[in-house]
Amino acid sequence: MDESSVLEKIGVCLENKPKKKFKQSIELGLGFTGINIQDSTYKLNTTVHLPKGRGKEVEVGVFADGDMNVNAQKHSQHVLNKDEIESYAKTKAKMRKHARDCYSFIAQPDLLPVIGKTWGVVLGTRGKMPQPVPPNADLSQVIPRMKDTVRLKTKKNPSIHVPVGSEGMTAEDILENIKAVLDEIEKKIPREHIQTAYVKTTMGEAVRLW
The missing domain is CATH 3.30.190.20 (Ribosomal protein L1/L10, rRNA-binding domain)
Known part of the structure; x- marks a missing residue:
């Protein structure tokens, strides 16, 4: 080149x-x-x-419970806990909008099975299945890098x-x-x-x- x-x-x-x-x-x-x-x-x-x-902001969605959920809300406007994951899954239009709003996703590892079962059809076809991130990870480093x-x-x-x-x-x-x-x-x-x-x-x- x-x-x-x-x-x-x-x-x-x-x-x-x-x-x-x-x-x-x-x-x-x-x-x-x-x-x-x-x-x-x-x-x-x-x-x-x-x-x-x-050179511009994009959203990284987070699926997490507990402390990870609380920490994630400091860095993302699209944070769902397990109950919300299952609630959103009842309405495909709601899932699709959430998927459109985020360029990529991360998830607490123990939530991956329920995400795959309920959100797989929406996220999988878009190439947006979440990357597993340990609950104790420093999200102030992880999320900006993901962006x-x-x-x-x-x-x-x-x-x-x-x-x-x-x-x-x-x-x-x-x-x-x-x-x-x-x-x-x-x-x-x-x-x-x-x-x-x-x-x-x-x-x-x-x-x-x-």
Whole structure:
């Protein structure tokens, strides 16, 4: 990757973004070639931490009881205890809204069976099944890191789209995030199979990186 060229094109993407009343995300799109993306050798289903952050707030939902529930409420607006987990499960629309409102989830390990049984159909299809976190974990560290962690998941098409930042971030910081994403992807898919790369803002036009 020619970093100076990529940096310049990220700058073009940021300069040409349409003005909106909300903070637009910056998305990286990659197209793969010469592989069967359905082959488990190449299929992606993992996460990567963005070293320079997302540049905007996202919500991390928490399923927890007791002290963990109390602590989680300091860092998330979407915290459910066991009774609430079961109560929400009676209304699919309520579960779906909760799933939409949160980018990712964490859960107290002993609640995973009930979450899987009641919420699996909603969270599983969205790739949002919760990550287990011990009740004594320092949520002031865990949740902010989760907010800057993005999913890498391929589906049927040989491509992937990943948030790598937001408007207001520098091109240099977005480049660092892109490099982190590529490093993780290349653990499964060699660079020679990444045929095309684009960046775009939420409402802007795509700018080809290579």
